[in-house]
Amino acid sequence: MELSPVRSGENEIPGSTNHITQSIIKGAFERLHSIEEQILRLEAERDELKKIIYHHKALLSPIQRIPRDVLAEIFIKCLPDDHFPSCNMNDIPLLLTVVCRSWRDLAFSTPRLWNKIHIYLPSTFYESLFPVLSGVVNERREGVRKWLDRSGSLPISFAVCAPLWHTIPPDILEQDTTHLSIRIMRLYEGFMSLLCQYSRRWNEVELRVPSSTLKFIGRQLDNNNMDTPDLLKVLNVTCLTEEPEELRASNLLDIRQLIQTPSLRALYLAFDGTESLSIPIRWENIVELQIWRPLSEGRLHLGTAMQILTRCSNNLRTCVLTIVSLQDPLQLFQDVQLPRLEELYIEFYEKVGDVSRLRDLYGAIIAPALVTLELSVIPHPEATPVSGTVDPPFRPLLERSRCNVLHLGLQIPYTGDVLTHWLRQLPSLSFLKVSEERQANVGCHTITSPLMHAFTDISDMLCPNIAEIHFESVHPSTAKDMLAFAQFRQRSHTAHVRPLKSFKVDFWKPIPEATDLSQLHVLRETGMVVRWRSPECREDVERKKMKAVPRDFGPTIVPHLFEDEDTELWTGEELRVLY
Template sequence: MAMLCDRFAGEVLASLRFLVLVYTRPPPLPQAASSGQYMARDQLIVSCGLPDDSRRVHLEALLSLQDAKLAKLERQIICLQKQRDDVQNIVDRYRAVLSSARQLPFEVLQEIFIHCLPGERNAAMSIREAPLLLGQVCRAWRSVSQCTPRLWASIHIPIPCALIGDAIPESRKAASARNELVKAWLERSGSCPLSISLAEIFANETSPDFHVLSNAGADVMATLAQFSRRWRRVEFSCSSSAFQTLMAVSREDVPMLESLSIECIQDRQKEFSKSAFLAPRLRTVRLSHMPGDISDYRLDWSNITELFVDDHGSSTEREPYVHHKITLPKAWELLSRCQNLVRCTLHINDRDESALTENALDPIYLPCLTELDVTEGLCFLSPLFDCIHAPGLRTFRFATSLKRLDHMFSPSKFLSRLSALKALTLDLTTLSRTHIIECLRWTPTIASLTLMTPNRGNRQYVFQDERWKLLPAVCDDSLLELFVRREETADTCLCPRLQSFQCNWNSFTDVTLLRFVKSRTGSAGGLERVAVSFDRAQTVDLKSPLTAAIAEGLELSVDYPPIVSVSAWEGLRWDCLNRI
């Protein structure tokens, strides 16, 4: 083999030397051509003149000669390239034999494979990512991947579903194949705890094929139920038939379940069992669009550490889908049951006025609560915030669907009791400038501030006096100036410990923003991240004056709307554009 490689290498070197001589040796002059004729040709190249007949004959002869040389060189290059590829193939094969990857122990390779899994979600059933991708490399890797149960302990399952009757056989066939793949996947997981997410894409409920298509999710859910004793984290977004299968799971079937997330996207049943909620180790609950009253769910509320509740609904004979809003008393009841809450998200949409007047809300003590996210809709939450006592709260987010009114609610009183708060998010569409300043005065300890709008975009409207009106942005120059640190007002500026500032709805200028950032970077402050979105064009270059701060680690993200340009072909008929 060594002699073969040496022979190929010698041929490659000899060919390369030949090419060097060919390219570096000046071409001989044709016998019929003189130096004066070459000078004349050079003049033709740099001028716009036309050659006469005699010169044209000499030029065509010269071009034919050079074309023949080029063709010969091309053939030599192809031959050399083939020889090089043959040598490279031999080198690659032997180099693969000596690669360090082949010398890795079986256990080390398993750990490397496990680190190839996605970190923030479950593994997808695709050959473009682990674990299926790992089995496409070679037979040895396929054997290692199939013998590593932890690689198959997480799975995301999208349920294919047709929307028209002609596609139902194909959809049913794809769903059956997907069901078999899910079963084989989970069987490879051995005895590992499972993390599962299922998302069902369903047809319109009024379609005559809806009951046929819904069975796809129910079939997969029935397969998953066979492995329920190993469920650890499950997330289901499914239709009524699949949801019914889930609710049939008993307490004894889910001894390892710690996190349960359910979104019922279609609901027809009137009654169902909620035994799955009685899992003895259940700590995290996420519920969205659930039927019935959530407070009636049979949960061991004292064990819940993370609670996320969005709009929930159920069906009746008269109305196929009805939202049951989380009332203020129900929200108080949920919080009072969960004494060990660490993280909580609630979307409170309306309130029972009679319940508030008849029964006063007793204080709620949540000593472990560190993160609270509340969305207010169609009600004011001051009675709820007045009774919550969370001395360890570090992150608070508040948003509301209520537009700016004279009697708007401000969480400043609640914020005044949070001495450990580090991160604050406020909804700019519902708070006045005075309320925002009041909230920030009570939170001097925060390091992260987000002033945002629930809807993307810098223009917000309110329906008032039977028409839509543009809301003025409250975050203007005068408000941002209160954040600027000055020597004489260093102790009185808003949020003196600020490290992160985000704002997606504002009317302040680039000059004021630059002044604020300069006053909070370098030795003057500890600002580390700024993210701002404008609905206007840029007026001042921000990055050049902040070059030193960016070099020291400042993350600056300033977005402006793109410049809209009109195409020169705009407005032409499409059939005319085909001729361009």
Template sequence: MQSPFVSRLHTNYCASDDEIPELKELLVQPRLRLAKLDGEILALRQKLDGLVDERESLETYIQSHKALMSPIRRIPLDLLEQIFIACLPAHRNCVMSAQEAPVLLGRICSSWRTLSLSAPRLWSRLHIVLPPPDHESLSRDRDIFAAKTAQRLEVASTWLGRTGNCPLSISVERDFHMNHLDLPEDLLELLIPYASRWQHLSLVLPPSGFERLSRLSENDVPLLMSLSMSSAPIMDPAYTWTPAGILFAPNLSSFEFAGSGIIPSALPLRWNTLTELSLRVSSWNLNSGLTCEMALDILARCHALRSCQLLIQEISESQVLPTNPIVPCSFLRAFELQCYKTPLRTTEYLLNHFSHLALEEFSLYGSHTWEDCQDVQGITSALLRLTCLRSIVLQVGLSSKLALGNFLRGLPSTIKCLKLMNATEWNILDVLNDEALQIFEASPLVCPALQEFTIADAQGITDEALLHFIVSRSPTLRLVDITFSRERQVDILLSLHQFIEAGLEISLSYLPRKPAYPQFSPWQGLPDAPSYW
């Protein structure tokens, strides 16, 4: 559209009095055309809106009828129930949360809710977390704890009421700092009527809870296969509790105890049928801790043991160790040892008293550096005899790079999985640093078959050093999992893109600031619970 004012458009030009009538005349036809177009657009828009409404109505009609033919609705109920069961977590019990099955499944539709509530196997696993006290008002702990616990137990009672006659897997978790609060009688009164159906039971209890359990006999728990009992250490050396027939359950094959107040070797277990054993007996009472001699005596009774975790009292440097009989452990495949002050000497002593050993996994934990850890030849000599060993976890206060290097170079060449952890913040020296990674790059190669490499609390390792290590060991590495107790310095994932594309799994976690107090979580005590420390 031509205009005599084209040169003046989009400028700051102000029309003169003589030009104004000309401008008004110039706009008469364009304004008429604009009004006509607006009318046409409005008509088309109204027609389009009508078409859209008609389309949405047809779409709703079609979809509502297609739903009647939906494959998920045509699945037989018994098969749908199996799908529901497959939605349950495979590695732990179910939590009281609408974020996951089975509770979530009942909130999809009424038919799914009906099916989920009528499927006992969906509810046969339960994890109960007792709420923590109110840290801000400790004087009101008991009242708040009682109210919150009553609410949790009401849900647990409803849950267990849906289990029919299914064998049960139940775990109870609570904070150790709650030991000043007695376990509510209602909890055990809720659980004990189901004792005949207990198959897997894990309890974190105060002493009063253990006393109540001790009244059960082996006949009360005919299905019990695994039992785990934990409590905060009792500092009163006069306190003991006597476990009764529940430990002699006919099908019990897995037993775990963490706490104090017992003599491990006196437990009335069917030792010869155990396949899994974990004893972490705190030695506030020196008569109740687990010594090397007691450990060997216990292992000599466990002819079918495949997995073992032991917390051993430290061996003093001046202590003369007795000559115990050699213990055959032909079925033992996984061995975890905790010894706070003398981990290397203890490990060497125990491994040298095992025969027919075909260990595949070995873990060693020790928190203090009081022991002279420079000489690691004894333990590496013992480990070299384990020709099937493929996995090592090490959390020991080795006091220097030299000691760590000697240990790593002395490991069997069969090692495929290695996890290194800083002992604790009590260590003055942090040997898990860049120099530690350089040990793996020297020739001959340390752990030449290494496929999985994990470091926890890698505060002293830089991102650049980690990148260099991964590249140097890339021919065999399949998984790298590093947890840093610091912020990220350099993003190395872009430099590792080609290795990730080739199949390398890598997880780098940089820990955020944690809250002052743990937050309540129904996942507390489970492997995938949120971390607050």
């Protein structure tokens, strides 16, 4: 190569060596291009080698050596425990089918992955969108058919949520939607006819559908060509009444084929309880019972509740009743022997009845095996919180049954001194959940600092055997006292005071940022389960709403106090974990 003017160290006048410079540049460019081509070729070769290594390493992965029958059991363990799986590609079991071909084949050939499903049927307010809705529902119908066909001959369980309309836009309010409603109902009926073809294998069924759809299901089951649901064990029915008045024609008699099934053991009804007495339900077989009715749509009278309990007395273990009227004529109820009853949940609307009459209900029940008790009193809007030493309405039940209640859930419009008085009558209590009642954002002062001090009073300690506590809708001002209580109960390892194992607190509004929660970490390190939550500040909530993606309107099962909710009890705001 000729000597470059740059390398010579001389700064010669341009012109005399231009041809040398151009030759050097050309040669350098050619060499650079050759090197870059080699780099690209080597990078491609490197990437190909990485792929080969990755895929062959996958063949050596421990999971590849797991026998297919064991892997199938692992797949089944991945299914959700608290709800039925949905037709979502991001959820199990469909997610398993997109990992690899062998997993896909194994998943499709494992019936227990496909014998449970949650189904959501959408709706529309606009005639112009009906063709789109029809396409979506028919596509889901075909998908559900394939899903259930993979279940082989196993019993099947499903939940169907088909809310016709739950929030009507303002521009639709004045329009006649009867014709559209009828078309949507026919669409739903076509879908339900598919499920009815599998009626012989129904095991757990949840129906949250319009009343006319329930009536259609009843007609299908009455058809001689349909198999009776002889395997049905769990039935959960919520009758929606969103369709026009002329389409509302359903009652429990329409689905008598379901509720009269001899195999039925768990019955959850959102119907008028009086109506249930007119049907020959095999009450003696019922183990779990829930009868709920919105205040605006019906009443469960005290007398009706007592008749239902009497008919279920033999095997009943769990009972949930919403009492929305105690205006029955005063009468003395005969004792109801419930020898196997372990869980009793009562929700009462004070607006339409005298809460003191709950003593009549509890006083007639004898349940020696009772361990879980829940009482929720929804107060009259104009009522003031009750204070003093009011005896709990369930005291006659405790005294007559001589039961050992270990789990207590309360939502009451009473002050902290009333709650303290009640808890002193339950010294063996090991689990407590209390929800602060609120009216117009004003609490009833149930969960207070004096209450927390009573839990730490060495001379007269409240509930010395308590191991788990969950407080809901708590005012942030009690945070320090709650922390002191948790620290005291964690240190108290005496023979008569049980150490606290779980402490959950849900505040009803954002806790001040200056609140020191560092000691919660110390409690968690000792083994205590700690979870404190509060709503987010308004600005953060609004920011999330603007970015949120709408979700399907899923099925709603009437919750009881022991269930853990993700939203604040009264404001409905989403709770975030503080610690």
